[in-house]
Amino acid sequence: MRRDTGIGVGLLAFCGLLYWQAGLVSAPPFVPIGPAFYPRVILILLAGLAVWLIAEDLLQRRAPAREAAKSAGPAPNYRKVLLGFIVFLGYVAGLSLIGYPAATVLFVLTLSWSIGPRNVRELPKLIVIAIGTTLATYLIFEKYLYVFLPRGLLF
Amino acid sequence: MELFFSTCLALFEPRMFLSLCAGILAGVVGGAIPGITITMTIILTLPFTFGMPSLQGLATMIGVYVGGSAGGLISACLLGIPGTPSAIATTFDGFPMARKGEPGRAVWLGIWASCIGGLLAGIPLIVGATQLAYLALNFGPWEYFSLFILTLSIVASLSEQSLVKGLIASIFGLLVTSFGTDPLMAIPRLTFGWDFLRTGFPFLPILIGVFGLSQIMSDLEKAGSAQEGSGFGRDFNMKVSHPAIIREIFAQPVNLIRSTLVGLWIGILPAVGGSAANILAYDQAKKGSKYPERFGTGIPDGIIASESSNNANVGGSLITMMAFGIPGDAVTAVMLGALIIHGIQPGPMFVVTNAPIAYGMFAAYFLAHPLMVILEGLFLRVALPVVKLPQHILAPIVLVLCVIGSYALNNIIENVWTFFIFGALGYLMVKTGFPLAPLILGVILGDMIETNYIRAMMTSSDWMLFFTRPWSGFMLALSVISFGYSLWQRHRAAKRAGAPSGEADVEF
Numbered sequence: 001m002r003r004d005t006g007i008g009v010g011l012l013a014f015c016g017l018l019y020w021q022a023g024l025v026s027a028p029p030f031v032p033i034g035p036a037f038y039p040r041v042i043l044i045l046l047a048g049l050a051v052w053l054i055a056e057d058l059l060q061r062r063a064p065a066r067e068a069a070k071s072a073g074p075a076p077n078y079r080k081v082l083l084g085f086i087v088f089l090g091y092v093a094g095l096s097l098i099g100y101p102a103a104t105v106l107f108v109l110t111l112s113w114s115i116g117p118r119n120v121r122e123l124p125k126l127i128v129i130a131i132g133t134t135l136a137t138y139l140i141f142e143k144y145l146y147v148f149l150p151r152g153l154l155f
Numbered sequence: 156m157e158l159f160f161s162t163c164l165a166l167f168e169p170r171m172f173l174s175l176c177a178g179i180l181a182g183v184v185g186g187a188i189p190g191i192t193i194t195m196t197i198i199l200t201l202p203f204t205f206g207m208p209s210l211q212g213l214a215t216m217i218g219v220y221v222g223g224s225a226g227g228l229i230s231a232c233l234l235g236i237p238g239t240p241s242a243i244a245t246t247f248d249g250f251p252m253a254r255k256g257e258p259g260r261a262v263w264l265g266i267w268a269s270c271i272g273g274l275l276a277g278i279p280l281i282v283g284a285t286q287l288a289y290l291a292l293n294f295g296p297w298e299y300f301s302l303f304i305l306t307l308s309i310v311a312s313l314s315e316q317s318l319v320k321g322l323i324a325s326i327f328g329l330l331v332t333s334f335g336t337d338p339l340m341a342i343p344r345l346t347f348g349w350d351f352l353r354t355g356f357p358f359l360p361i362l363i364g365v366f367g368l369s370q371i372m373s374d375l376e377k378a379g380s381a382q383e384g385s386g387f388g389r390d391f392n393m394k395v396s397h398p399a400i401i402r403e404i405f406a407q408p409v410n411l412i413r414s415t416l417v418g419l420w421i422g423i424l425p426a427v428g429g430s431a432a433n434i435l436a437y438d439q440a441k442k443g444s445k446y447p448e449r450f451g452t453g454i455p456d457g458i459i460a461s462e463s464s465n466n467a468n469v470g471g472s473l474i475t476m477m478a479f480g481i482p483g484d485a486v487t488a489v490m491l492g493a494l495i496i497h498g499i500q501p502g503p504m505f506v507v508t509n510a511p512i513a514y515g516m517f518a519a520y521f522l523a524h525p526l527m528v529i530l531e532g533l534f535l536r537v538a539l540p541v542v543k544l545p546q547h548i549l550a551p552i553v554l555v556l557c558v559i560g561s562y563a564l565n566n567i568i569e570n571v572w573t574f575f576i577f578g579a580l581g582y583l584m585v586k587t588g589f590p591l592a593p594l595i596l597g598v599i600l601g602d603m604i605e606t607n608y609i610r611a612m613m614t615s616s617d618w619m620l621f622f623t624r625p626w627s628g629f630m631l632a633l634s635v636i637s638f639g640y641s642l643w644q645r646h647r648a649a650k651r652a653g654a655p656s657g658e659a660d661v662e663f
Contacts, residue, residue, distance in 0.1 A: 035337035076376035108551040116547030
């Protein structure tokens, strides 16, 4: 399946699900337009645009010049992006589990190590940056700006 | 004018002045570091402003905006890498000029052109924002509805990628605001029984995620390539004669004024931004030049055009934001969020009912420009080691600040999850060719479109009023023209290229 066609089909399914959800909203009497009206109009528009996207994608001819242009330049490093997302997901989950200070030290250290050059001699520098970032943000936000950062098992 | 000068004096109060300076410096540093955009810098500054009085917080943000618009030129000239998209065209002549042995001239031409262009745009900012706000006071729900539709249609039409993707992004933004209670009756909808969704998705974590996380992840794709090793070593001469630089800029009055007007106009158009302004101004300068073949070889004309336009763009964006409550770009979208957090309702009433704050913002804008020259000059002494910070050090620190920015909104972890979800969505959108600006604009305007539509229908069930009321009809006609023009332009471009205008196909 072509990419944009796939996106269009996914959008249509998403619109269908939300249209059904919008139908579950109870409409109050004496009001000309109920709370489900606006989402339904938006969903119909979105579904129409999804059909347009699919049609445009299916009618489009392949462009060989663009294919050639695409291969120019360094290839994107999706491994680093995937690592970034996984480590960040772990951080968000860890915030309420082990608390802000511990989660942040671990996150900064893990991410900078995993996306960096992975040189053991750089490790002390990365540890200092991880602890320094955590300490600085903790002091500024928790102590000075009174933001109560997430608590957890370790803090 | 009295109010303007009294708020000018208020800005010299130590805390206020320090905040403005800190904002400018943060903007200059953020703008100078490739990979940190102005939007990202203002997002990172946002949590610091929560505890400040309204004007102090907004002055800080204006400082970031002005500083960031000029900060990108440092890495553009010294590394050949634009620090922000607003400085792309500065690279074309700034870097060659610096490589020819005049890095000081290249950088200072940019700094002074930014300052002069920004100050020139300040006059239409004060006059335009106030007059447009008074005009908008006569608007009823029909006109507001049509204005928001016009805004969305312009933004979707101006999307660089396919028109249908721009439209999908903007309608998806409207859909995001449908989650949670409806704005008039407070009846929950599309909540799937989940309590967190009863209040809907909070705007700021969406904004931080869509622009912050997606930008960092896009940068990670390129981590470790190109940036290191380019440009200059740590020792280079930045000394120049400032009067000579200023004379050089004023020796090109047509270029200066034309570029300022281009920047101002692009700023007024919602969600186009400085990235388009500097390239368009550079292009116009080249077309209007007697020696277009010398552009790109390190001549001052290109630097003056690019830098005066991107700072004038700030003034234009502020006009739209202050007069109508519509963001001119992502940066003013964050500022709108900050206004709401401080209990101020954006829109035309803002200039009338919060005149001291509005005029304080004008004053901060004017004061920020000369201060930017001084602070950017000081930053230049340490600029190179900072702008060469590697991505693996920068990315985790920026992400931590983004997380705090989302969390600090009302101290709940669900906001961080919202940030993550919309960040991932933003990254996927970038990778699949969907523009981000229409999505954010849809999120901002969603509630207002719904509220004004329902208000209009409750006042009169005659929907023809949307077309027959003069301003409303005019704006809807403009929406159709903008949409039609965009379709025609794309059709013409596709015909010329001999291929369809969409992206290359990618298989699943």
